[in-house]
Amino acid sequence: MAKGILKVKAKVSGEKTKVKLMAKHIMESGLRKDKKTGELIPAKFLQELKIMHAGKEVFVANLGTAVSKNPYFAFNFAGGASGDELTMTWVENTGETATETAKVK
Amino acid sequence: MSINRRSVIKAIAASGALVGASVLMPRIAMAAWTKSAFKAEDQATAMQELLGGTAEESADVTLKAPDIAENGAVVPVTVRSSLAGVESISIFVEHNPNPLVVEFIIPAGTDADVSTRLRMGKTSKVTAVVKAEGKLYSASKEVKVTIGGCGG
Numbered sequence: 324m325a326k327g328i329l330k331v332k333a334k335v336s337g338e339k340t341k342v343k344l345m346a347k348h349i350m351e352s353g354l355r356k357d358k359k360t361g362e363l364i365p366a367k368f369l370q371e372l373k374i375m376h377a378g379k380e381v382f383v384a385n386l387g388t389a390v391s392k393n394p395y396f397a398f399n400f401a402g403g404a405s406g407d408e409l410t411m412t413w414v415e416n417t418g419e420t421a422t423e424t425a426k427v428k
Numbered sequence: 429m430s431i432n433r434r435s436v437i438k439a440i441a442a443s444g445a446l447v448g449a450s451v452l453m454p455r456i457a458m459a460a461w462t463k464s465a466f467k468a469e470d471q472a473t474a475m476q477e478l479l480g481g482t483a484e485e486s487a488d489v490t491l492k493a494p495d496i497a498e499n500g501a502v503v504p505v506t507v508r509s510s511l512a513g514v515e516s517i518s519i520f521v522e523h524n525p526n527p528l529v530v531e532f533i534i535p536a537g538t539d540a541d542v543s544t545r546l547r548m549g550k551t552s553k554v555t556a557v558v559k560a561e562g563k564l565y566s567a568s569k570e571v572k573v574t575i576g577g578c579g580g
Contacts, residue, residue: 339539352547354525370461383533387466389524389547391502397543398532 327423340403352388371414471527483564491567500548500573511560514540523552
């Protein structure tokens, strides 16, 4: 698997799985100017993030440009066991997309 | 008599259309990134485009954010709700160029408890809107920003 941009920590805690996730991404808003040329830097940001567990969506985020650089998300979902796999798909505003996986600890 | 009957039928048809619209709306919102909402430049428009209404303040929505954010580029925010049947959680920053920051879709089984980090251009009210069983509830908090996170 190619090296992904998502760093995930998923841990089972009781009947829930706690997920902490960070994407390594610049989240360029399209409103910033290049200091040298004075021209606007084109927007490049994550637009959608979908996390599946056992074929079911557990978390979906639609992101705007005001999400911080290297976006961070934390959430819990019911179920999940150690060793389970999370499938994460992200879509950038440029149309670029990828799917990455992570294991639940 | 006939007029009366007609108006009754009309009323039934209208309410049917309303129910249909409210059932369809969240599906449309879930299907894709709502461009009109994310590009909207004021909060009311963004909220209308995304959620199709205005939210009422509720004590069942908890918004955790700092009073003063030293760095507007990274403002940690947590939204929780004790409401049942939460469908989505959206976060708005009133004075940002595009107030809608993020929309989380909460499938059944996932807690209405999410944390993330926002970018804030300047001191502004942060509003979290929770959609539960088709209704909108909100919580707001003023966050002071000493160094802005937009532009550069």
